[in-house]
Amino acid sequence: IELEGELRKAIERSELLLHYQPQIRTGDSLMVGVEALVRWNHPAKGLLAPGVFIPIAEETGMIYDIGTWVLREACRQMREWHRGGGPLIPVSVNLSAQQFHQPNLVGYIRNILEDTGLDPQYLELEITESMMMDAAVSAEILNELSQFGIRISLDDFGTGYSSLGYLKLLPIDKLKIDRSFITDITMNESDKAIVSTIIAMAHHLKMDVIAEGIETKDQLDILTANKCEEIQGYYFSRPLSATDVEAAFFAPM
Ligand code: G
Ligand code: G
Ligand code: MN
Ligand code: NA
Numbered sequence: 522i523e524l525e526g527e528l529r530k531a532i533e534r535s536e537l538l539l540h541y542q543p544q545i546r547t548g549d550s551l552m553v554g555v556e557a558l559v560r561w562n563h564p565a566k567g568l569l570a571p572g573v574f575i576p577i578a579e580e581t582g583m584i585y586d587i588g589t590w591v592l593r594e595a596c597r598q599m600r601e602w603h604r605g606g607g608p609l610i611p612v613s614v615n616l617s618a619q620q621f622h623q624p625n626l627v628g629y630i631r632n633i634l635e636d637t638g639l640d641p642q643y644l645e646l647e648i649t650e651s652m653m654m655d656a657a658v659s660a661e662i663l664n665e666l667s668q669f670g671i672r673i674s675l676d677d678f679g680t681g682y683s684s685l686g687y688l689k690l691l692p693i694d695k696l697k698i699d700r701s702f703i704t705d706i707t708m709n710e711s712d713k714a715i716v717s718t719i720i721a722m723a724h725h726l727k728m729d730v731i732a733e734g735i736e737t738k739d740q741l742d743i744l745t746a747n748k749c750e751e752i753q754g755y756y757f758s759r760p761l762s763a764t765d766v767e768a769a770f771f772a773p774m
Contacts, residue, residue, distance in 0.1 A: 524573075524574065524577060525577055525581060527563070527564075528561070528574055528577060528578065528581075528583060528587075529583060531561055531563075531587075532586060532587065532590050536561055536562045536563065536564070537559060537560070537561055537562075537587065537590055537591075537594075538559075538560050538561075538562055538762070539557045539558065539559055539560070539591065539594050539595060539598065539763070540557075540558045540559075540560055540760035540761055540762060541555040541556065541557055541558070541598075541612070541760060541761060541762075541763060541766050542555060542556045542558060542753055542758060542759065542760040542761070543555055543753070543757060543758045543761075543766065543770055544556065544613075544731060544751050544752070544753045545751065545752055545753070545757045545758075546750060546751055547741070547744065547745045547749060547750060547751065547752055548750065550757075552608060552610060552770045553610055553751060554610050554611050554612070554613060554645070554751075555610065555612055555613070555766065556612075556613040556615075556647070556753065556760075557591060557594075557595040557598075557612050557613065557614050557615075558571065558615075558760045559571050559575070559587070559591050561573075561574050575587075575617070578617075579617055579618075579619060582619075584617050584619055584620060585619070585620065585623065588616070588617060588620045589629075589633075591614060591615075592614055592630065592633050593633050593636070593637065595612045595614050595644075596612070596633055596634060596637040596639040596644060597637045597639075598612070598763055599611070599612045599637075599639055599643055599644075600637050600638050600639045602767075602771075603639075603643070607767070607771050608770075608771065608772075609643075610643070611642070611643040611644060611645050611672065612643065612644060612645065613645040613646070613647050613674060614644065614645070614646055614647065615647045615676065616646050616647060616648055616652075618649075618651065618652050621648055621652050621659075621662065622652075622658075622662075626662060626665075626666070627662075627665045627666055627669055630644070630666070630669075630671065631669065640670070641669055641670035641671045642670050642671075642672070644671050644672070645671070645672040645673070645674050645694070645695070646666065646671060646672070646673055646674070647674050647675075647676040647697070648673065648674075648675065648676065649675070649676050649677050649681060650675060650677070650678070650680070650681025650682070650683040651681050651682070651683070653681075653683050653687045653691065654683060656686075656687050656690060656691075659687070659691065660690060660691055663691050663692050663693070664691075664692055666692075667692035667694075672694045672695065673691075673692060673693050673694050673695070674693070674694060674695035674696070674697055674729075674731075675693055675695070675696050675697060676697050676699075677697065677699045678696045678697050678698055678699055678719065679698060679699050679701075679702060679715065679719060680699045680701060688722075688726060688728075689726070693728060694728060694729060695723075695728055695729040695730065695731060696719060696722075696723045696728055696729070696730045696731070697730075697731050697732075697733055697753075698716055698719050698720075698730065698731065698732045698733060698749075699733060699734075700733045700734025700754075701734075702715055702716050702719075703716070703732055703733065703734045703735060703740055703744075703754070704734065706740055706743055707737075707739045707740060707743065713743065716732065716743075716744070716747065716749075717747040720744075720747050720748060720749050724748070729750065729751065730749055730750065730751070731749070731750075731751040731752060731753055732744050732749050732751070732752045732753070732754075733752075733753050733754060734753075734754045734755075735752045735753070735754030735755075735756045735757070736754055736755045736756050737756060738756065740754075740756070741756055758770075
């Protein structure tokens, strides 16, 4: 309850910030994208992870304001990097179901892109399979976003309850293989089979594919052997502040 009241004031008090986790191309270890992950720098409790406050935001409706702040800040930071000679990479932003269903999502995102000057091709929205349950509704939203030039990725892929049928109907650009399939992949033949099948399916469907939660070289080697082009995980980098991303991943300027 206390946290809820404090969260209401967190935006105006500038207590929210974004960390960025690099997405790495296995072929040449280049950073080819970043996922924006929100943090709350709480005055007493320190840096809080989204798992602690995003559920509160979703229950109370604060997710709209927080989500708007996240989108603006992610687009602003990308534009700043692009202008400053940083790599021309996209940013992925996680969307809650409520945001996904908010009226005129495309118009709202178009405003943010216009205000920040970021080209739509550099914004990727992460949605989950559970948001695809109503195929007709999600098709309408996704087609509009896609026609505007925004990329769509399916987060936590493989953990939802939806059918695979929507993959052929919807303009999905990228599958993000959930970390739960990666954790034991060096020992578990089922995980290995599932992951290699998802990668092959993505290729057949002409979608990009990224594996999440790579922590070790052995895991990376299995993904590389199965032709997964991109990975995200602690093995290459934890989520970092913008300054730390620049220091660790930008070419010297
Ligand atoms: O960083 P961490 O592992 O604590 O993130 C936990 C979850 O929080 C992830 O599933 C991620 O998708 C979610 N998350 C992170 N940033 C955002 C955000 O800006 N908006 C929403 N809706 N979820 C986020
Ligand atoms: O659900 P979503 O994919 O948005 O969540 C991403 C979360 O996964 C981030 O909060 C990030 O901190 C976490 N994460 C990213 N890479 C790794 C990893 O290699 N290992 C573990 N345990 N968590 C990771
Ligand atoms: Mn995500
Ligand atoms: Na995920």
